[in-house]
Amino acid sequence: MTRPHRAWRLAAAGAAAMLVLTACGGDEDGDGGDTAAEEETPTGEEEPPQAGGEECPAPPAQEGDGELVFGSLLPRTGDLAFLGPPEEAGVQLAVDEMNAAGGVLGQDVRIVWGDSGDGSPDIAPDETDKLLNAGADAILGAASSSVSVSVLDKITSANTLQMSPANTSTAFDNCDDNGYYFRTSPSDVLQGAVMADLVAQDGHSNLAILFRQEAYGQALADNVEKVFTEAGGNVVEKVPYTPEATSWTNEVQTIAAADPDAIVVIGFEETTSIVPEMISNNIGPADKQVYFVDGNLADWSAEFDPGTLQGVRGTFPGSELGAQFRDRLLEADPNLEDFTYGPEAYDATILLGLAAIAGEDDSGATLAANLHAVSSEGTECGGFEECAGLLEDGEDIDYEGVSGPINFNQWGSPSAATIGIYEYKRDNTFENVDYIQGDIS
Template sequence: MKPLSKKARLGIVAVASTLVLAACGGEDDGDSDDTPSGGESSSSAEGGESSAPPAEATGMQLYFVDGNTANYTEDFDPGTLEGVKATYPGAELGDDFRQRLLGVDKKLKDFTYGPESYDATIVAALAAIAAGDDSGTAVGSKMADVTGGGEKCTEFKACADLLGAGTDIDYDGVSGPIDLNSTGSPSAATIGIFEYGADNNYAPVNFVTGQIPDASEVKPDQEIASVKPGDGKFVVGMLLPSSGDLAFLGPPEFAGVELAVKEINENGGVNGSQATSIRADSGDGTPNIAPSETDKLLSGGADVVIGAASSSVSLSVIDKITQAGVAQISPANTSTAFDSYADSGLYFRTAPSDVLQGQVMASTLIEDGKQNIAILARQDSYGEALAENVRSFYEEAGGSVVSYQLYSPEAANYNAEVQAIAAEDPDAIILISFDETKKIVPALIQAGLGQGE
């Protein structure tokens, strides 16, 4: 599938307005058109009219999100997922960066959150240079400063040279615009829209960049109380999944961090010293191995912890990390819980909150002509937050959620939830899941709810 050449740009408020217009059948403020065959399309919130109505719904349509957008070539019979659509954060991945990641790990099959992991590491190193110190509190104090408000730069060396010359910088990374807001989350981000082929692997259809409003209030427990000195050695701790349902995300995330450390050291290091890294396994929370693995990183002198991938896992260790005066930067946490968390000003992320992905998913559903959908989601901080955002924006646009099912990730099977959905006969199902997708999809097919049925 040939990726589209244009990127759509839309503001957060404008997205909601566009959705309402599309749902009412009125004039669409822009001309968005998903065209898997490879034609160009773009979405805009700044004017223009669309003469094309939403696409007619044809058969059952499955939709995935970032937690389960993966290469299933070896998991399902050919054609099982053909036509499934998916969304996940991140700009279009260039061939150059893909090859650089493969240079670190030639076995990579997926690249999901590799760019965000790379950017998290680069931003932390630049923050340490801007602060002139490598401590976690010093890094945290400069994270927002190096991602907005200064001279734009896109590579570590160029950015470090500008800082060395006393110039404020605005680092834009390989994952897209970052521009960290007052609570440590991106204020602008890109969401990719993908479609699965007959080989059960996914390819890009479009990319949508949107703005995310800043928090209206920053509480005292979300600010750094004081900056303490470091030891002159910039140490990056990796708390990323080597085991569990999110283990497929581990290789590209580890590769992203290791590539960044390699390139940092090839270009002068951090404040005159070489950066080092330590690995730890975050798991997926069942069992919860992250706290003990975090202890390994803290005892190893980590100044910044990259991870975890799972929002629930990060919530289980965020206090341990931030109360130790160490900065935590996740490449993949999307739960809205972090926007108001009492993190002492030391938690950050390079992935956007679920607000933006929820809007893009809702917009995609409306454009695809889906009028009665079901949502099947993990019952955890990630699944519930994203499910609520999809439902909110989709219903605001005039759509109907006929079945809303939350499931336990530890369940032996998902038959009850699948049968509840089948009873409502939706024209689309949004599956917000992790690796259990491999069990849920066969259950959906058995119930006559497979893709295109």
Template sequence: MSVFAKAKASRSRSLKSILGGVAMVGVSALVLSGCAAPAEEDTAEDTGTRQDLTLKIGTALPVTGSLAFLGPPEIAGVGLAAEQINAADLGIQIEVTYGDSGDADNKAYATEVPRLLSDGVSAIIGAASSGVSKLFIDDVTGAGVIQFSPANTSADFTTWDDNGLYWRTAPSDILQGEVLGNLIAEDGNETLGIIYLNDSYGTGLTEFTTEAFEGAGGEVVAAASFNAGDASFDAQISEVTAANPDAIAIIAFDETKTIVPGLSSFAKDKLYFVDGNLADYSADFAAGTLTGAKGTLPGLDTAELGTFTDDLQAFVAANGEPALKDYSYAAESYDAVILLALAALEANSVEGADIAEKLQEVSGGSGDGEKYTNFAEAAQAILDGDTVDYDGNSGPITFDENGDPTEATVGIFQYLEDNTYERIAN
């Protein structure tokens, strides 16, 4: 049995089944009201005593759809964090119910999110796509459940009316757009064309990239959008290449596999990718297709993460899964679970609202907590009555009052001859 299939979580799916994208059990006529985690009724405020907590979380991460390549590292990050928290045995145990967010086209979330809520989770990790998160955020936060995304970057979430229940470990696209726009300008490009997905992620990142590039003296000469589910991109490619830009930025997801071949006559080292499509294309394109192309991705350099990547690989291997090809948003997913567990310990409660009230504190966003970089030491400090400031594998985090991280790193990557990529700068 997978480590994810806990004895007390009979409806949880194993790592093998969720990564394999098995058929989902249908759920009908679910009543979403009152779906917050069942009360472990006494809180610290009620009794002054500490209790053993069982925190139920769900995942709505992409197993299917245009962002499915991000699913394995994100799901592994969640599972590894839960395993380590449970092994620490410091007053809290995690039960995970795994689910598929899908995308805006296949709408897997429409069945999965109600299933997770009916299972009594206190928090849902996901979605990866900002556009998908917008389709269920009101259902989740309206049910008193925390929605915690490791990869949402749309600036819209900063001011979303979420009852203080939406949080994310990924930085806003304001930062990534600034890095990308400046990178393209610093590479000596004076004009830029953009092909982008017409959703909150694509339009937002296009806006912030444009602002940065033009602020650096460049000019965006063409910007062509496409919709989720589109299969042909000839019109967008023609519009952008007709403007004869020095560089082209592709702000997309899996559609990139269709867009790139249409740009075969464009200089490879003048293509720029983003977090949504910075992927291993070694099995998709002929060698040399992307040599020299660049891209941006939030997160620390894996060289700075110590044993974290080794631990992830050992974790998926122990569950009979293929080795991870990359680690996109794995650290952010891992940290989301750690922060939820620390906040629950601090609140001495598994109620969504109680946990949310402590998330900023345990991230170091309020108070004068002492810094900790692993769960066991931070949890013990909380049990000892101290205030903690968790700095994770994704960075210092340090939430503001809107649930946004105030400190983040965006890496710059370059593609090699085999269509894999390597980090070249922060």
């Protein structure tokens, strides 16, 4: 089941920034992206900067010690702990492949494992100190945008690079990180536009948005509202709730009173409590068209009775996960049941290794200075061994990731990405119905 092909433009982040959205059927057996659930985090009230604007300054030159060390700040505990295994598997697979090919700078790459601990504000800063003290040249993580925001200054002030496989908040679309922050997942400028387009294409004109009031939820809600209203739609209610909330009765009743055609729910695991509240107020999936996003697009078959979510639609960043790469991730962790953000974690790790080779050094500044160079305007290559061989032969390279092509913009974010569109079946699991490619230009 696929939607018709279309290619057109939507204003997304200001008059100078345009999103080019292209539908591409969901039947390919590609080797990229994800399929599942997740994500994060606070403080995105600001209007996103316009793409194509300021150029961020490069970090000052440094010299490393010759050993490339990664620190992992991925979730092992907390609300997003289910994302840890596939992300860690992606990192481990990449490091295994680098070391099997001879390592980087003549030495094996080393990993120091930590925990972002998304449920507690104290865990990530303490774990970051541990990783920095262990000599990490780059820290991979966090998954949660709010956690990444909380440790960004600590990491970058240590002249260490931070690279997340899962942050999507627009809070990172600026130069506040001194050139030390990168991510392999796209800004929610794109997911917000695709969601707004989906709601409009489904024939709805009056939309309500219920969202976590934090960097991830606020930014995504703002982008959905912006694009939907610019397309002529009406947002009848936009209702926030705090991440610490234990009751959503007032918020749900506010939305019910507005009688929207459709409802976008931007949340995490609390979705299992929000949906029953919606049902009791006659605005559940059987009564209204409900939409989820990457934070709550999950397998809820164990949490809900059959049919509860049938017909709910959702968006999630990432192209189709091919069987070959899925098998490779299972080699790194045979117990994997979910593969969400595994491809993005793999790509982030491989890119850092290639950046070290290109710059002939492992310092955070060298990695930051070379990530753009190894991901654009060179000979296309895939996999560490092939790309490293080209670099050693003196060629410029363009690494093509398993999560899709990765070309970083001036803020260290992908300038193009794919968003999947999914629909829930009677068993409360979801299936893909389309993929939308988007460029921010």
